[in-house]
Amino acid sequence: MASIQLKTIKKSFGPVDVLKGIDIDIKDGEFVAFVGPSGCGKSTLLRLIAGLESITEGDLLIDETRMNDLSPKERGIAMVFQSYALYPHMSVYKNMAFGLSVAKKDKAQIKERVMNAARILQLEEYLDRYPRQLSGGQRQRVAIGRAIVRNPKVFLFDEPLSNLDAALRADMRVELARLHGDLKSTMIYVTHDQIEAMTLADKIVVLYDGMLQQVGTPLELYHQPANLFVAGFIGSPKMNLIKGKVIARDESGITLDIPHLKLGPVQFADAQRLEPGDDITLGIRPNDFSDKGGQAGELSGSVLLAERLGNETVVSIKAGDQIWTATIDGLNPVRLGDEITVTFDPQSIHLFDKDGKALERLNLSSLIHETLK
Amino acid sequence: MTRNQSHIWIFLAPAVLIYSIFMIYPLLDSIRLSFYDQSETGDLSFAGLVNYVALFGDPNWSEPFWNALINNFKFFAMHMLVQNPIGLLLAAILSLPKLSGRGSYRTLIFMPTMLSVVIIGFIWQLILSPLWGVAEGLMWNVGLGDYYNAWLGEEGSALITLSLISVWQFVGIPMMLIYAALLNVPEDLTEAALIDGAGHWSIFWRIKFPLILPTIAMVSILTFVANFNAFDLIYAVKGTLAGPNFSTDIMGSFFYRTFFGFQLQLGSPTMGATVATMMFLVILIGVMGYLLLIQRRLTRYSL
Ligand SMILES: Nc1ncnc2c1ncn2[C@@H]1O[C@H](COP(=O)(O)OP(=O)(O)O)[C@@H](O)[C@H]1O
Ligand SMILES: [Mg+2]
Numbered sequence: 001m002a003s004i005q006l007k008t009i010k011k012s013f014g015p016v017d018v019l020k021g022i023d024i025d026i027k028d029g030e031f032v033a034f035v036g037p038s039g040c041g042k043s044t045l046l047r048l049i050a051g052l053e054s055i056t057e058g059d060l061l062i063d064e065t066r067m068n069d070l071s072p073k074e075r076g077i078a079m080v081f082q083s084y085a086l087y088p089h090m091s092v093y094k095n096m097a098f099g100l101s102v103a104k105k106d107k108a109q110i111k112e113r114v115m116n117a118a119r120i121l122q123l124e125e126y127l128d129r130y131p132r133q134l135s136g137g138q139r140q141r142v143a144i145g146r147a148i149v150r151n152p153k154v155f156l157f158d159e160p161l162s163n164l165d166a167a168l169r170a171d172m173r174v175e176l177a178r179l180h181g182d183l184k185s186t187m188i189y190v191t192h193d194q195i196e197a198m199t200l201a202d203k204i205v206v207l208y209d210g211m212l213q214q215v216g217t218p219l220e221l222y223h224q225p226a227n228l229f230v231a232g233f234i235g236s237p238k239m240n241l242i243k244g245k246v247i248a249r250d251e252s253g254i255t256l257d258i259p260h261l262k263l264g265p266v267q268f269a270d271a272q273r274l275e276p277g278d279d280i281t282l283g284i285r286p287n288d289f290s291d292k293g294g295q296a297g298e299l300s301g302s303v304l305l306a307e308r309l310g311n312e313t314v315v316s317i318k319a320g321d322q323i324w325t326a327t328i329d330g331l332n333p334v335r336l337g338d339e340i341t342v343t344f345d346p347q348s349i350h351l352f353d354k355d356g357k358a359l360e361r362l363n364l365s366s367l368i369h370e371t372l373k
Numbered sequence: 374m375t376r377n378q379s380h381i382w383i384f385l386a387p388a389v390l391i392y393s394i395f396m397i398y399p400l401l402d403s404i405r406l407s408f409y410d411q412s413e414t415g416d417l418s419f420a421g422l423v424n425y426v427a428l429f430g431d432p433n434w435s436e437p438f439w440n441a442l443i444n445n446f447k448f449f450a451m452h453m454l455v456q457n458p459i460g461l462l463l464a465a466i467l468s469l470p471k472l473s474g475r476g477s478y479r480t481l482i483f484m485p486t487m488l489s490v491v492i493i494g495f496i497w498q499l500i501l502s503p504l505w506g507v508a509e510g511l512m513w514n515v516g517l518g519d520y521y522n523a524w525l526g527e528e529g530s531a532l533i534t535l536s537l538i539s540v541w542q543f544v545g546i547p548m549m550l551i552y553a554a555l556l557n558v559p560e561d562l563t564e565a566a567l568i569d570g571a572g573h574w575s576i577f578w579r580i581k582f583p584l585i586l587p588t589i590a591m592v593s594i595l596t597f598v599a600n601f602n603a604f605d606l607i608y609a610v611k612g613t614l615a616g617p618n619f620s621t622d623i624m625g626s627f628f629y630r631t632f633f634g635f636q637l638q639l640g641s642p643t644m645g646a647t648v649a650t651m652m653f654l655v656i657l658i659g660v661m662g663y664l665l666l667i668q669r670r671l672t673r674y675s676l
Contacts, residue, residue: 050568052564052568071567072567072568072570073567073568073569073570073571077568078568078569079564079565079568081561081564081565083559083561085559085561085562085564085565087562087565087566087580088584088674089583089584089672089674098566098569098571099571102566102569102570102572102575102579103570132674146565150569150570
């Protein structure tokens with residue numbers, strides 16, 4: 001059980017600044033996901049926490065103790081690598097026992113702990129096999145088992161599922177969630193897959209270009225992304241982000257000029273930040289659009305592309321020279337080139353100022369506020 | 374569907390031909406020669422196992438033969454005990470992540486390997502010479518002068534000294550081979566072991582060493598073959614007599630004396646062929662033993 005604090009952590013490889021000042025607070029027992037596009041520094045951050053790389057600047061605390069200068073084994077962490085990194089010359093049993101055997105634990109205790117981990121991970125039949133005789137999913141479980149037996153305070157995962165096929169990945173996701181429920185340890189999970197992050201994490205840390213973009217619960221990130229990057233990164237299909245201008249601001253809200261979009265005044269908690277004439281970016285998630293009508297916001301255009309997924313159809317709508325994405329009913333018979341009108345609730349829009357920072361939305365569901373705490 | 378496969382033979386022919394003419398034929402012919410006897414006039418006549426009977430039965434032949442063979446095993450043992458462990462150690466040091474000047478060390482240690490054995494022999498003779506060598510003076514300078522000895526000249530130490538000179542020359546080869554094998558061990562594995570709480574010592578012995586074992590076995594068998602074919606260093610430092618009192622005589626130098634003769638004894642091509650055949654057999658047995666007993670039990674792990 002452990003809490004972790006990162007205090008303005010910086011990391012440079014020679015002249016290249018990879019992490020530019022990261023502050024994160026992780027509570028005891030939390031499951032935290034680091035997400036971001038490839039190359040944004042997620043693995044580097046995880047390796048700093050593990051002690052595999054030195055911290056250039058800033059402090060790393062685990063359980064209030066500064067860890068910067070301690071070796072990996074003194075930090076009470078375990079790590080699961082993307083490549084599994086199983087010892088090829090050791091059986092599954094020996095792979096899992098290795099950490100305990102270098103710690104000179106007695107044989108009986110090692111056996112008990114390994115058997116226990118093997119039972120949790122359903123690896124009992126495979127203890128005598130070598131890594132090369134296992135499938136990808138089994139190897140992954142051995143790697144997790146190797147972490148479990150050492151009973152660490154913190155688990156670190158670096159894209160543990162990215163080498164597995166889609167079906168297995170979904171299964172392993174469930175297993176990891178169950179594992180976290182059972183062990184109740186603090187876990188940090190690096191992934192570039194937002195679905196993994198959204199489904200597993202209590203808290204998501206979005207990184208981009210070595211900087212923290214946002215820290216929040218999955219729903220918070222989805223419903224109140226802090227900036228344009230997070231808005232575009234979280235959610236699939238991607239949020240529509242369209243440039244426009246502020247025309248007016250009064251008690252009824254902000255009036256926007258967005259070509260081809262019918263939208264009344266909209267209200268935001270910090271609307272007073274905007275002045276008429278300001279450049280803004282408007283965001284609407286594709287699934288906030290509907291083809292059923294009856295909502296105040298409206299968008300009309302011609303269908304450029306219709307991807308039928310069955311439960312829904314994702315259409316690209318060309319309005320003027322803008323292209324929007326909307327998801328509509330799966331049985332809507334639209335065809336390419338058809339004119340279509342989709343509607344949306346003006347409350348569902350996101351607004352970003354000229355620096356890309358989000359305005360605070362009103363009337364977020366109580367569920368989101370609950371998780372915001 | 375029958376296909377004309379003669380093109381296979383056409384492509385293989387040049388290599389097979391060259392290999393046969395220059396490797397297989399001489400080998401078979403020298404084995405054949407060992408079953409012949411040569412008269413005073415130089416005529417060859419088939420003699421069956423006479424030469425072998427002489428080599429093992431006549432003390433004039435068997436004593437130097439066993440002496441050379443045992444010396445050769447000592448020579449090999451010194452390489453296994455000194456050259457390969459040092460090669461391993463140097464390779465381990467070279468693969469330390471924080472080492473600077475890696476390239477220079479590598480080149481410097483490998484340099485003697487590229488020098489001619491004649492030059493090496495000459496250099497070390499100069500260094501170790503009790504008359505004009507620098508070794509004695511250097512040892513006095515560091516207070517070890519009392520331990521100086523004319524190592525190359527004493528029966529008890531000449532072979533060991535020569536082995537060490539050879540080790541000094543060739544240690545770069547095991548170092549490079551093992552270094553390359555160490556570089557092949559994925560960094561993930563070392564990091565996983567580090568996280569598992571292993572120190573550098575146990576990471577080396579429990580993770581890296583088992584993974585480079587096949588390379589170490591290969592280095593050993595290469596050492597074996599090279600040592601039992603060795604000749605040039607002994608000849609360069611000690612001449613044909615492999616002195617003092619044949620204490621540095623190994624199979625190669627024994628063969629040379631037998632074949633080409635020395636001092637008053639005439640050379641004998643047929644006896645020489647007999648010794649050469651024995652050398653071939655010793656190496657063959659060693660290599661077969663390695664292939665059947667060791668190689669088969671070693672697993673190469675795909676890393
Ligand atoms: N050892 C290293 N030396 C130099 N640059 C590195 C090193 N490790 C990572 N980087 C650089 O740091 C950046 C972040 O890498 P990484 O943390 O692996 O990204 P991610 O895991 O988010 O894909 C990349 O641009 C990468 O090239
Ligand atoms: Mg990575």
